[in-house]
Amino acid sequence: MAKLVGGLPDDLIKTFEELGINTEKMIGEMVQAGASVALDNMRAKIPRNFLDSLKPENLSLTRVYKTPSDDGINCQATVRGYFVNKKGETVPAPLVANLFEYGSTVKKYPKMPFLRTAFRRSQIEKAMKKVQDKYIKEA
Numbered sequence: 001m002a003k004l005v006g007g008l009p010d011d012l013i014k015t016f017e018e019l020g021i022n023t024e025k026m027i028g029e030m031v032q033a034g035a036s037v038a039l040d041n042m043r044a045k046i047p048r049n050f051l052d053s054l055k056p057e058n059l060s061l062t063r064v065y066k067t068p069s070d071d072g073i074n075c076q077a078t079v080r081g082y083f084v085n086k087k088g089e090t091v092p093a094p095l096v097a098n099l100f101e102y103g104s105t106v107k108k109y110p111k112m113p114f115l116r117t118a119f120r121r122s123q124i125e126k127a128m129k130k131v132q133d134k135y136i137k138e139a
Contacts, residue, residue: 029064031064031074032064042077059077061075
C-alpha cells in the first residue's frame, strides 16, 4: 500500500498557528468593517423626506457579538431611537425607516428603499479583505 508523507513550509505553519489564536478577533474586525461600509451607504441613500427628521445617532452599529446558538460573530448596522416629526409627535425611527423601505398601501406611500440597496456585496467584501490582509501580513 502506498503512503504519502507531506509537509508544509514552516512559515505557513506559523501563520496558521498565529491565526488560530487571533481568529475571533480578526473575524470580529472584518465583520465590523463590513457593517461600517453598509452604514456609510445607508447614510448616503437616506430619502430626503426622512433626512429632515433623522438624526445621525439614529443610524449606528451594534457591538461585535457572538451568537450562542451557532457561534457566529455578528455586527449590525441599525436604525434606532425616536425623533420628533413635524407635527410634534415622537415617532420610532425604525418604524419610519420600514415605511420608506417597503412603502404602504394604506396611506399611499411609495417604496423608497435605502436599506437593501446599502448592502453592496463587493464593497463589503473588499473592506473585510483589507482587515484579513492586515492580519495575514502580520502573522
